[in-house]
Amino acid sequence: MAAVGRIAGVSQVTVSRALSDPSKVSPDTLRRIHDAIEVTGFVPNALAGALASRKSKLISALVPALTNIVYSSMLKSFSARLRSEGYEILLSETGFDPADEERVIATHLSRRPDAVLLTGIHHSAHARKMLLGAEIPVVEVWDITDTPIDLCVGFSHAATARAVAEYAVERGYMKAGTISAGDERAHRRKTAFVDRFEELTGSSVAQYDHGSLASLGQGRKGLAHLLDNYDLRNGLIFCSSDLLAQGVLIEAHARGLTVPDDIAVIGFGDQEAAAELEPSLTSVRVDRTTLGLTAAEAVLARLEGKDAPPRSTDIGFEIITRDSA
Amino acid sequence: MAAVGRIAGVSQVTVSRALSDPSKVSPDTLRRIHDAIEVTGFVPNALAGALASRKSKLISALVPALTNIVYSSMLKSFSARLRSEGYEILLSETGFDPADEERVIATHLSRRPDAVLLTGIHHSAHARKMLLGAEIPVVEVWDITDTPIDLCVGFSHAATARAVAEYAVERGYMKAGTISAGDERAHRRKTAFVDRFEELTGSSVAQYDHGSLASLGQGRKGLAHLLDNYDLRNGLIFCSSDLLAQGVLIEAHARGLTVPDDIAVIGFGDQEAAAELEPSLTSVRVDRTTLGLTAAEAVLARLEGKDAPPRSTDIGFEIITRDSA
DNA sequence: TTGTATGCGTTATCAA
């Protein structure tokens, strides 16, 4: 800035002002400064700016997995909204383990973000302490609780699963199985579904859990396992993701089974593909765009110091009925 | 650090040393410092550290779209390798427009990253100038050129497409169509395929281009359009992504066509799902994990100042033969 | 093994 100033014939401070609040600089010097910036190829140092102003214009976003479309699509709207306000997103994967998450949180906080987005509501005690100590807005998404660290935007996983169980029973399905990923939220959905379905029908639910990342292959394997070990004819399979459900459709087709007549399927997430499958997939829709947007607005409200945002926002969900169940 | 030092009975500098190079501090004071950090909940300020040391330990990664698995899976190995060396990744979407990319590059450079990863080899003149001026390692991935800004790790899109055309002709397909996304690299693949196929067979290739993001729906629409307007019986469809190819499989099935007998399909990307589809999908494999890893190693070599990495690395590709073609 | 002095490139405060 000093070098730019020398060329423009002003001091370093005036250059700073020209960049941060042009209205405070006369049009003439502003022009000279911009010319000088042009010839020098000057790029401001946001690190120094953040140190001096105590505002980094950086927002940390921590998600379990970048490759999972449900998180990345939520981040899309979250990022877009915040970027329009001049914030940049520092994005990291945490995996599904709170201990790993804690490490990531620590390195992120050392960059002095202006706010943090976390996925889920279960974090290590030390992580909570660090977050509280940072004294910045913290928004937990993709789940809901009355006692968030700071803010919370999401929905009840148990409620979605119970609704699916009730939907299944209403449609007359008296047998059911689950194919579920190993992460805590998927497990919570499975358990809620199983409890509610057994409560309503009295028949026990066959379960297949895979530890690793969800995939078409796991969905196929899951259905194969269930069909080979249980009688699920005319029953329904509840999957912890659309991807697994898609695998189920493929395996069913490969076995000559008709969906939904021989076996019905319900997914979770209602991804873009759900409507395009044959048969189209019944799924639980969570509006990820709204989720990301609402989280961004909550953070912004706190950052800009406007009206206090609600501590907890339930964005709800919806079962989208299609052909598979 | 000064506060921590006061509690531990040492100066600020000693605290700094305890954190950056513990071996330079006596075991006894090290313990006292860690105790003091514990009680104060101290989190170092990486901003100040970066400003003082002129090393941010931050690496910018710019990809067209986060939701596209081909980019995010490449980033996974890139990030993992660099994180193991203490670097953090500042990730942003650029879209497919060089003008948008330029803006993102500017804001990223203001954070003073230690290196930059870019997707593709086409960037605005001003972007190149800024990058060069930053005097940091720059690695361009997912394409190949002899004249990268600095480093380059990727493969030839034209070569993959020509190989697919030759593969098709070898298998006796004499008619072909393409379904392609609108981005520049997809377009380049399509053109190379069309040229080579027409050169080999003399028969012209039917083309369907969709502007927006690839999806199952676009794949279905694409096949529908091609079948309704051209005679492609016993021909082959080359799609610019596996996702489109998956849509083609679904549409073919919905129309009672058998793949590959009535119509053959080749995808691009060889995603996890390709092997699990019915029929399984023939596709062009690009080893995204290797790509990300190689890019990371190239950056590290330059950063750690070891042996100079090759300016340009071609990681090649492979056509994975499965049932769909 | 530890400490002192200095500077990194900005923004905030105050004065002119």
Added chain:
DNA sequence: TTGATAACGCATACAA
């Protein structure tokens, strides 16, 4: 409308 000066919180060089 502009400038001088002092932080911001750390790392580096040098000294003890």
